[in-house]
Amino acid sequence: MTKKYELLTVGNAIIDILVTVDEQFLIDQKLEKSAMKLIDEQETASLYSKVGEATEKSGGSAANTAIGFGKFGGSVSYIGTIAKDQFGTVFNHDMNAANVDYQPIFIDDKPTSQSIILVTPDGERTMNTYLGASTDLGPEHIVKEQILAAKVIYFEGYLWYQPPARKAFGLIAEMVKDTDIKIAVSLADQFCVDNFRDDFKALIADGTIEILFGNEDEIKALYQTESFDDAMADNAKTGVLSFITRGAEGAEAQRGSEMAQASVDPVYNIVDLTGAGDIFASGALYGLSIGLNLENCTKLGCLAAREVIQHMGPHPRVDIIKLGQQAGLIG
Amino acid sequence: MTKKYELLTVGNAIIDILVTVDEQFLIDQKLEKSAMKLIDEQETASLYSKVGEATEKSGGSAANTAIGFGKFGGSVSYIGTIAKDQFGTVFNHDMNAANVDYQPIFIDDKPTSQSIILVTPDGERTMNTYLGASTDLGPEHIVKEQILAAKVIYFEGYLWYQPPARKAFGLIAEMVKDTDIKIAVSLADQFCVDNFRDDFKALIADGTIEILFGNEDEIKALYQTESFDDAMADNAKTGVLSFITRGAEGAEAQRGSEMAQASVDPVYNIVDLTGAGDIFASGALYGLSIGLNLENCTKLGCLAAREVIQHMGPHPRVDIIKLGQQAGLIG
Numbered sequence: 175m176t177k178k179y180e181l182l183t184v185g186n187a188i189i190d191i192l193v194t195v196d197e198q199f200l201i202d203q204k205l206e207k208s209a210m211k212l213i214d215e216q217e218t219a220s221l222y223s224k225v226g227e228a229t230e231k232s233g234g235s236a237a238n239t240a241i242g243f244g245k246f247g248g249s250v251s252y253i254g255t256i257a258k259d260q261f262g263t264v265f266n267h268d269m270n271a272a273n274v275d276y277q278p279i280f281i282d283d284k285p286t287s288q289s290i291i292l293v294t295p296d297g298e299r300t301m302n303t304y305l306g307a308s309t310d311l312g313p314e315h316i317v318k319e320q321i322l323a324a325k326v327i328y329f330e331g332y333l334w335y336q337p338p339a340r341k342a343f344g345l346i347a348e349m350v351k352d353t354d355i356k357i358a359v360s361l362a363d364q365f366c367v368d369n370f371r372d373d374f375k376a377l378i379a380d381g382t383i384e385i386l387f388g389n390e391d392e393i394k395a396l397y398q399t400e401s402f403d404d405a406m407a408d409n410a411k412t413g414v415l416s417f418i419t420r421g422a423e424g425a426e427a428q429r430g431s432e433m434a435q436a437s438v439d440p441v442y443n444i445v446d447l448t449g450a451g452d453i454f455a456s457g458a459l460y461g462l463s464i465g466l467n468l469e470n471c472t473k474l475g476c477l478a479a480r481e482v483i484q485h486m487g488p489h490p491r492v493d494i495i496k497l498g499q500q501a502g503l504i505g
Numbered sequence: 506m507t508k509k510y511e512l513l514t515v516g517n518a519i520i521d522i523l524v525t526v527d528e529q530f531l532i533d534q535k536l537e538k539s540a541m542k543l544i545d546e547q548e549t550a551s552l553y554s555k556v557g558e559a560t561e562k563s564g565g566s567a568a569n570t571a572i573g574f575g576k577f578g579g580s581v582s583y584i585g586t587i588a589k590d591q592f593g594t595v596f597n598h599d600m601n602a603a604n605v606d607y608q609p610i611f612i613d614d615k616p617t618s619q620s621i622i623l624v625t626p627d628g629e630r631t632m633n634t635y636l637g638a639s640t641d642l643g644p645e646h647i648v649k650e651q652i653l654a655a656k657v658i659y660f661e662g663y664l665w666y667q668p669p670a671r672k673a674f675g676l677i678a679e680m681v682k683d684t685d686i687k688i689a690v691s692l693a694d695q696f697c698v699d700n701f702r703d704d705f706k707a708l709i710a711d712g713t714i715e716i717l718f719g720n721e722d723e724i725k726a727l728y729q730t731e732s733f734d735d736a737m738a739d740n741a742k743t744g745v746l747s748f749i750t751r752g753a754e755g756a757e758a759q760r761g762s763e764m765a766q767a768s769v770d771p772v773y774n775i776v777d778l779t780g781a782g783d784i785f786a787s788g789a790l791y792g793l794s795i796g797l798n799l800e801n802c803t804k805l806g807c808l809a810a811r812e813v814i815q816h817m818g819p820h821p822r823v824d825i826i827k828l829g830q831q832a833g834l835i836g
Contacts, residue, residue, distance in 0.1 A: 191595075226601045227572070227820060230561035241558070260591040260616070264522075268558045285591070489558060 179251045179275070180463040181243050182324035184342070185236025186308035186332055187254035189261040190448065192486050193228040195292045200300055205292070208447075210301040210332065210363055217244045218304040221290055230261075230489040232268035233289060234308070235330035235360065238449045238488045242456025242478055244273035245494050246504075248463055251275040251320060257307040261286035272489070279315050281307035297444035297483060305336075312338030313345045320435045321349050326385070326459060331362030334370040347382050358385035360455060361392035368395055378414045382457040385462075387455045393418050417472060419451055424476050427458070427468040434469035438476045441483060449488020457494075464504065466471040474503050510606070511794040512574050513655035515673070516567025517639035517663055518585035519618045520592040522557040523817050531631055536623070539778075541663070547633040549653040552621055554835055557599045558786075561592075562818040563599035564620060565639070566661035566691065568778045569819045570789065573809055575604035576821050577829070582606040582651060582775055584664060588638040594618035603820070610646050610647025612638035628775035628814060643669030645718050651735045657716070657790060662693030665701040678713050681765045689716035691786060692723035699726055699777045703736035709745045716793075717747040720788050724749050748789045748803060750782055755807050758789070758799040769807040780819020785810040788825075795835065 200207050211221060213221065228406040232241075236256065243250040256262035262278070265286060287308035292300040292311050302475065311333070321327065333339040347357060359374070361367050367374065367388075374396060377383045386409075390402055393416075397408040402420075406428060409416055415429045424437040439462050457478035461471030477497055498504040531538050534552070544552065563572075565585065574581040583605050587593035593609070596617060599827075600607035611712065618639040623631040642664070652658065658677060664670035678688060690705070692698050698719075705727060708714045721733055724747075733751075737759060740747055744797040746760045755768040789807035792802030809825050816822055829835040 222598055223601075226602045228564070228595070228602075229818065230595060232558070264559070264561060267553055270554075271557045321617075487560065 177325045178249065178323035179325065179371050180248045181250045181326050181328060181459055182253065182255045182320065183240040183250065183328040184333065184346070185238035185330040186305065187236050187237055187256045187265050187313075188234035188289050188308060189265060189490065190231045190233030190292060191222070191288055191290045192231060192446065192448065193290065195225060195294060197294055200292065200294065204206070205300050205302070207294070207300050208298050209365055210303055212335070213302050215304060215305055218288070218290065218302070225254055225290065225292070228461045229486055230264070230446045231360060231448070231489070232265050233488050234333060235362065235452050236328060237265075237269065238452035239328060239455045239459070240274045240488050241269065241272040242453040242494070243460055245490050246460040246498070248460050248496055251324065253311070253315065253320070254310045255281050255307050255315065257263055257278045259286055261288060262307070264485060279311070281310045284310065290326060291340045291448055293448065293486070294448045297447045299446060299448040306420065309336050311336070311342060313341045316342050316345050318349060321346055322353065322355070324355060325340045325463070326356045326358055327460065328358040328360070328455070331366045331370070331374070334366060334373065348470055356384040357382055358387065358459065360451065361386070361388035361421050362397065364391045364395040370394060378412050383414060385476065386414050387451070387458070388416070389419045389451060390421070391407070417455070417475065419454050419479070425454060425471045425472050429468065430470065434467070434472055435474045436472035438480050441480060445485050446486045447483050450479045450483050453482045453490060461503070466503065470503050474498055475503065477501055477503070480491065508656045508733070509580065509654035510656065510828045511579045512581045512657050512659060512790055513651065514567035514571040514586065514659040514692065515584045516661040517618055517636065517676070518564050518568055518587045518598060519563030519565035519620050519634065519635065519639060521562045521819065522553070522559045522619055522621045523562060523624060523777065523779065524556045524621065526556060526625060528625055531826050532577060533625065533653050536631050536633070536653065538625070538631050539629050539733070540551045540696060541634055541665070543636055544633050547621070549621065549633070552633055556621065560817055563596050564780070564819050566663060566693065566783050568596075568600065569783035570601065570604045570635070570790070572603040572820050573825070574791055576825050577787060577791040578826055579791050582655065584610070584642070584651070584660065584744040586610045586612050586638050586642045588612055588615060588617045589741060592619060593638070604766055610642070612641045615641065615784055622779055624777045624779065624817070628778045630777060630779040637795060640667050641669065642667070642673060644672045649680060652677055653684065653686070655686060656794070657687045657789065659689040659691070659786070661695045662701070662711065665697060665704065683805055685759070687715040689718065689790065690714045691782065692717070692719035692727065694832050695722045695726040698723050702727060709743050714745060717745050718782070718789070719747070720750045720782060722754070729739050747808065748786070750785050752808070753824050755784060756803045760799065763799065765798070765803055767800065767803040767807045769811050772811060777817045778814050781810045781814050783819060784813045784821060785815070792834070797834065801834050804832065807830055808832055808834070
């Protein structure tokens with residue numbers, strides 16, 4: 175059958191509350207820079223009261239990837255849970271406005287999830303997430319027809335923190351087992367890797383995860399080594415198709431002994447790194463969907479990520495199809 | 506007694522939903538460019554479904570002016586009504602984060618007001634406002650101590666559309682009658698002037714309104730003339746202190762025969778005019794509060810407005826105190 179979606183992504187549906195702070199603020203609040211911390215309602219209120227004026231944008235790792243993929247013109251669907259509240263309305267609108275086929279799944283007793291994202295002058299983002307409705311995502315929200323309509327299904331690693339979402343992952347993995355649907359997972363952050371290393375490694379080893387996304391810190395955490403080269407050498411042995419981002423140094427793709435690299439043009443004004451990895455994944459996955467080789471997939475990912483770090487918020491503002499065309503990567 | 510607030514502003518508390526559209530979209534939707542249109546819940550849902558991804562920011566004309574005044578370092582308070590919902594939480598946070606002393610007044614049965622603001626490539630904004638909780642602002646929310654603690658009380662003209670808010674204005678005008686507290690009013694937009702011309706003119710004539718804010722179109726609408734010079738001549742006769750913005754041409758101040766002008770440095774990349782008039786008012790009022798002459802008040806207003814039109818959203822992003830210092834306007 176003809177597939178309806180090149181990509182389906184699954185993740186926590188979140189509204190980003192973006193605010194700029196100085197380095198000292200992170201120190202004063204004892205926050206781990208660049209990481210994602212889960213906080214409760216009271217901690218959210220306390221942190222919010224200490225920060226300046228904010229901008230609200232739709233966010234969520236896998237949701238960002240879906241939006242980027244949709245902006246490339248790819249057919250894409252999304253699974254995530256929201257509430258019937260104002261943030262939920264905003265999330266639902268923005269997904270569909272970016273050509274993501276999102277049928278909202280509403281949760282009654284929790285508000286839409288939100289993350290206070292602290293952006294420092296160097297563009298780094300430190301996320302403080304209050305998970306509400308998104309945590310209820312579970313196997314009961316998985317519809318077989320939607321799963322089987324996709325060519326690639328992408329999960330954000332953050333889902334592993336939530337037992338019902340892990341069950342949903344297991345159910346989907348079971349559904350696609352004897353199909354040619356590929357499962358992709360992003361490693362989210364190094365703490366997520368530290369928490370669920372054995373699970374991720376087992377899923378790579380048994381071939382459940384066929385496409386892996388991560389950054390330098392995450393891949394080193396996965397293989398518990400200080401050396402990026404050692405981590406990549408260990409990773410090569412698994413044969414998993416991997417896209418590893420390296421900040422200003424660009425990104426690398428790897429599949430067994432096959433390697434590809436992309437550099438990234440210098441960015442003189444990094445504003446906000448929020449969504450950089452997610453949008454890199456949009457580009458790489460879109461490249462795969464139209465049959466680009468690994469080098470060009472990696473280049474397309476870098477190109478899209480480079481755009482998104484030059485302004486506040488996790489979604490491309492310019493026409494990324496045109497960017498890809500100008501770079502000679504897409505027709 | 507020492508006044509607690511240099512400024513108190515009163516207006517509709519609104520969350521802006523900012524989205525870029527092309528010129529054709531305004532034509533297709535039969536919208537009057539640059540104006541504010543009141544729409545109901547159904548029209549809001551319909552319009553929202555037709556526009557792309559948005560950014561959410563706190564807004565509201567008089568609220569913007571309060572935020573700008575607070576960012577200049579002035580002591581400022583605000584009166585406006587919100588709901589206990591997510592948009593209300595955002596509004597309350599952003600006001601207080603900008604050093605505006607806002608004690609939220611909560612309305613139970615309506616959501617926080619919102620405006621879908623359509624920004625065209627020329628930076629013009631066309632507002633489609635769904636008034637919720639903000640319409641309930643009335644005399645019952647006016648606390649005499651708060652009123653008498655201010656030196657200047659600023660009202661946005663949009664309030665005239667709401668009978669309870671007009672009553673609140675009347676009550677405040679009565680309270681400050683025999684004090685040295687000054688009432689300032691912004692004319693909001695030309696349709697607002699068309700609707701309430703007689704009321705505004707009477708309030709100017711009897712000296713209730715001592716400071717008037719408007720733009721070229723609004724002052725022409727007030728005096729029902731095609732000629733700006735004629736309008737200003739008519740306005741001069743009233744003796745009211747007026748600040749009139751003229752877009753790229755800068756602004757003029759007038760008090761009887763006294764006149765002052767400020768030009769504005771060219772802006773090569775106008776992004777979004779939302780809040781330009783409101784933030785001009787912040788600068789002019791702040792200038793008055795520190796004893797600047799009319800020319801420098803007008804210059805300070807232009808300087809702040811010029812900053813705000815170079816990015817999305819109605820509030821200054823850079824340090825406007827520093828801007829004013831660099832221009833030699835403030836110490």
